[in-house]
Amino acid sequence: LELYKGVEPNGAVVKYAIGYMNFQVIIHRDRFPDEAAQMVRNESIKRIDQAYDVIAQAEAEIPKTVWMNLPQEDTAEYDKMLRKVRLSLLDDGVFDERAIKLMKAIRCRVDATRAECAS
Structure with missing residues (x-):
């Protein structure tokens, strides 16, 4: 996101979640078995911790001096x-x-x- 452009020299990154990303999967039901939707949901749930790890890693790369509560x-x-x-x-x-x-x-x-x- 090139946050550095907004924080240099006197900016900050506010520690407050304004929005949440989500996704939807739309399929042609006649091309997939009935259990496909549940399989996608189950796989997403299994990977939620991995998604949080990606977010934590990205946040960790932002210098502590830039965060603002x-x-x-x-x-x-x-x-x-x-x-x-x-x-x-x-x-x-x-x-x-x-x-x-x-x-x-x-x-x-x-x-x-x-x-x-x-x-």
Whole structure:
């Protein structure tokens, strides 16, 4: 991402996850056996730790002096704003309940101290 261009000389990388990447696989059902979809899901789950390792490695390559933590009150405001966005997307039919639960699980895995992770 060429982050160095944004952090030199006085920038920073904010330690706050704004978005999460996902992927979807669309197949022609008539060309694959019925169990293919479950096989893809199972394989994805088996590799989730590998994906987190890739992320950890990429983050480790960013110099510690460049990271910036947001003040807690700013983080709380961002959390509220993004919650509203998620609920709006749920209401609009863009997300379904399973997507909301999955994204919460990811947020809580990344930061178990979040208020939403207590429930």
